[in-house]
Amino acid sequence: MIFSLILNYRKTLCSGLFFVVLVSFLFSESITSSHLAVLPIFEWMETTWFGVAGKTWGALFAVVQAGHLIGLGVLGGSVIASDGRLLGLFKGLPMRLVVDRCHSIFTWSLGLLVATGIFMACGVAIKIYYMPVYWYKMLALTLGVLFVFFIRKPIVDRDLDQVSPWLLRLLALSSIMIWFTVAATGRWIGFS
Amino acid sequence: MNQLIYNAAVWLDNTEWSTRIHESYYLYNWIESTHVLTLMLSLGILFLIDMRMLGWAFADISANKLATRLNTPMLLGFVVMFVTGILLVYAVPVRSAQSVWFRIKIGLLIICAINALLFHRKMTASIGSWDFEPRAPKALRVGALISLITWSVIVICGRFIAYDWFDCNYPQSDLIRGIAGCIDGQTQF
Numbered sequence: 001m002i003f004s005l006i007l008n009y010r011k012t013l014c015s016g017l018f019f020v021v022l023v024s025f026l027f028s029e030s031i032t033s034s035h036l037a038v039l040p041i042f043e044w045m046e047t048t049w050f051g052v053a054g055k056t057w058g059a060l061f062a063v064v065q066a067g068h069l070i071g072l073g074v075l076g077g078s079v080i081a082s083d084g085r086l087l088g089l090f091k092g093l094p095m096r097l098v099v100d101r102c103h104s105i106f107t108w109s110l111g112l113l114v115a116t117g118i119f120m121a122c123g124v125a126i127k128i129y130y131m132p133v134y135w136y137k138m139l140a141l142t143l144g145v146l147f148v149f150f151i152r153k154p155i156v157d158r159d160l161d162q163v164s165p166w167l168l169r170l171l172a173l174s175s176i177m178i179w180f181t182v183a184a185t186g187r188w189i190g191f192s
Numbered sequence: 193m194n195q196l197i198y199n200a201a202v203w204l205d206n207t208e209w210s211t212r213i214h215e216s217y218y219l220y221n222w223i224e225s226t227h228v229l230t231l232m233l234s235l236g237i238l239f240l241i242d243m244r245m246l247g248w249a250f251a252d253i254s255a256n257k258l259a260t261r262l263n264t265p266m267l268l269g270f271v272v273m274f275v276t277g278i279l280l281v282y283a284v285p286v287r288s289a290q291s292v293w294f295r296i297k298i299g300l301l302i303i304c305a306i307n308a309l310l311f312h313r314k315m316t317a318s319i320g321s322w323d324f325e326p327r328a329p330k331a332l333r334v335g336a337l338i339s340l341i342t343w344s345v346i347v348i349c350g351r352f353i354a355y356d357w358f359d360c361n362y363p364q365s366d367l368i369r370g371i372a373g374c375i376d377g378q379t380q381f
Contacts, residue, residue, distance in 0.1 A: 062355060066348040069231060073347075076229075077236020081262060090261040093253060101250045105240065183232065187225045 015150040019143055026139065038129075045125035054123020064119045071112035072183055078102040078109065079179050083172035086156070088165075099156050106148070131192050137185035144178045194373035197289050202380050204285040213283040220283055227276035234269030235343055237262045245336035247327030255328060256319045286380050290360050290372045293352040300346045304339065311335040
């Protein structure tokens with residue numbers, strides 16, 4: 001029984017294990033040397049075209065930031081629509097179709113967010129390097145991506161009638177909480 | 193008109209709670225964060241509905257059902273955006289009232305409200321005939337496109353409000369001073 005559980009949920013278990021290892025590493029003593037090791041990467045980021053452009057033209061940075069906000073809105077909308085349906089809201093909408101279509105929109109908006117995020121990060125690379133909240137956001141984002149693609153998607157890709165409604169609700173609530181955390185830590189960066 | 197707006201903004205600025213919100217360590221940040229994060233609820237869902245009308249997404253789902261089911265959380269999001277938006281203006285009324293970007297944003301919000309009203313009327317009148325079509329009729333597609341574009345520009349203007357390029361307390365051209373409603377000799381900014 002344990003073996004079949006491991007076999008059926010191997011992606012979920014691997015993702016969970018990876019995240020536990022990651023968090024353990026972050027709270028270990030080797031984090032300081034690792035943090036120092038990536039400093040040259042952040043210094044390099046500021047010298048790239050993105051970094052120079054972001055620093056030189058404030059208006060360009062602001063437009064890209066607005067694009068980041070629009071991406072946030074669309075990603076949030078797709079998460080609310082999809083997870084809301086899994087929670088039993090928006091009755092009358094076919095669950096399978098809503099979940100599948102929202103996943104496409106989610107993926108595109110995540111791409112927009114990552115692209116605009118990289119541009120903005122290059123513009124303020126050294127500043128965010130020294131911000132703990134930036135690293136919290138990256139941690140939350142890593143968890144979010146792992147969760148969506150290796151835990152949530154494999155489960156919702158199955159016949160939804162065969163999956164326990166409580167598992168679907170747990171997935172939906174977890175997803176909403178994770179992406180809210182990503183958005184909130186992102187907002188927190190603005191205040192730091 | 194600009195003098196009237198400036199006087200009203202100064203009056204608001206001198207109220208106790210305006211100062212309290214503006215100078216509070218946490219409250220202004222909480223209000224602004226709520227305003228930004230609620231974008232996910234209001235704008236995110238609106239964009240999903242607009243994309244359905246344009247045939248870019250959810251083409252195999254009933255347009256009417258999608259719009260009516262997602263309408264409630266979307267409107268809830270807009271109510272929260274509206275309330276937090278008012279509080280943000282109330283916290284910094286003079287600068288907000290004289291912000292070029294804020295004035296453009298309000299103008300576009302009015303356009304969006306009119307567009308939404310016309311869209312809703314047209315959709316209600318025509319829904320039976322095209323509900324499962326991948327794309328809405330042309331008039332509704334135009335409305336959805338206007339909605340997508342104007343809301344995107346609203347977000348950009350909202351982001352630009354924080355920048356002081358066209359603030360009245362810096363030297364500006366007559367055009368900018370006119371659009372921003374700068375008052376000669378004003379003492380509050």
